Amino acid sequence: MCGIVGVLTRDGSAVDEATIVGLRDTMIHRGPDDAGVWRREPQGNAALAVRRLAIIDTSDRGHQPMANEDGTVRVAFNGEIYNHAILRAELERRGHRFRSHCDTEVLVHLYEEHGPSMVEQLVGMFAFAIWDEAAQHLLLARDRLGVKPLYWLDDGSRFAFASEIKALLPLLPRREVDPIGLWQYLTFVAVPPPRTLFAGIAKLGIAETMLVTRDGPQPPRRYWDPIANRTCFDGEAVAWERELQGQLLRSVERQMMSDVPVGAFLSGGVDSSTNVALMSRLSATPVNTFSIGYEGRAAYNEFSWARQIAERFHTAHRELVIGARDFWQAVPGVIHHLDEPTGGPVNVSVYLLAQLARDAGVKVIHLGEGGDEIFAGYDQYLRIEALTRGAWRRFRRLPRAVRQVVSTTAGPLMSLQPRLEIRREAMLRATRDGGRLWWGQAIGFYSREIERVSTSRLRRLVDRGQPGGLVLSTAAEADAAGARDELDRIIYQDLRLRLPEQLLMRDDKLTMASSVEGRFPLLDQPLVELAMAMPFEEKVRNGVGKHVLKRVMSDVLPEDLLWRQKQAFRTPLQHWLRSELAGPVERRLRTSAIHELGYLDREAVQRLFRLHLSAKGERSYQIWALLSLCLWFDYWIAGRELTPD
Structure with a gap:
């Protein structure tokens, strides 16, 4: 795991080495173990720099940027390649010689053999850049599920990329908000690729590569799709369970690959408990586990479930209890390390848990992200799927005028309760031909709500239908890839947006803030491809999601934990x-x-906050989204220090 940055000048001018070292060292937290820089000589028009967190082969042989024997291929790499040993053996049979045991070195030799298509052979989490001296181009790549972020900018005279936005900010002439990115953030509580909240800075999407020459970046190429690349497997229930059982164990085993201590966050849910159970089976020593809870708020604590798993599998378990003051004091650090706001208040919990792991000497941590997406564990998935088959379909058959009357009268009655938001939005969208019911698992503000908290100035600058258009285009891509039903489309939407740009972006940056590498066994590529092949009835039975995973783990985990309400x-x-x-x-x-921008309606924001205070409406998620946006702007754009009150 590392922090990478690079610059390619388009006008042929030399990259100042002190400048790129300065950009690199904004990310010391991503790599406190080593630092390297390379500049193309004598021209100086290309440069790569790396901060290294040593995980595999912690010796100096893992120093980056790394090159092939004659220096014609160089790589700056962030992540882990879990099948690097298999790839290395094949490359050695082809005559390639290795100087280290690092997975990084596999990349340069694999590129020599296959060029840009080499990315299709990688199993792992990664973001990297390869400079090809012969072709005079730069190859950028991001992993299939988007675990590792990669940002870039192109100002006409130079192209630059980095693992974090903060490393690119010194290259901007001024810091400004992208109004379209802002509108997207208010909708999705994350900004979909290629945009960010910073005007002039973009990001690579999941499973994308991009070639960059002196003429500038070429359009990204997507090399993998969660539906199109799903496993070809058509078995009975027992066969699905047997295949999943083996794939789960292989996924956890692959991601335990490390030359430093490995641990796991343990919430007591099915996903983290599955992970810990399988880690314990594969480990010769007790697994380090970490849980968080909240003072005086037993309803939010899962300590009893986490302790049950810790005792069952004899883990070295540690707990952290925080109160409101601890939470608030951690917020400035979260804003700094995220670079742009994303996700909910759990951000703070992840940030503090990573510090706990670091203080315990654990350098690699397993997280349970992905299980609810690939196995349909969210209750909201099931409600949406049921609505789509039932009420939504019947409602869409009504005359348009009737639909409009119903949505106009019933919609406002539902607006105070987030749990009814799906039905309210269903009514509103059913009045329009082609409207999609599902927008994502964690929407901040739907269209009409954004119009209430935004100003006419912002609305004039953006296409207000853009978020809905993005949802429609993603659903169309799911259908083109072979979606079988609405559940496929729902999962596809979240795998393309919420999971990578909200959850994984959060986990990467807030674990790396403490120089801890986060890994996600339930997002191992072969496991995801298997899960995406499973039919609806394997994932959902009798209104219970994640059913196949629970059946597989029924002989391993306690029954009361497996089948309790999520x-x-x-x-x-x-x-x-x-x-x-x-x-x-x-x-x-x-x-x-x-x-001062004039994009948000200050009084509307205050009304929303007062509504929550009155307890007439639960609006904490929306308030957090707005608070994060305000704090982000104050810190990153206005240059204010964030000190807890």
């Missing part, structure tokens, strides 16, 4: 906003410099 990994923010954090949050929302 409890999301969450915080007591909704209560803290009505008590300890009410004053500080209200002040930040009211006094933020973002209001």
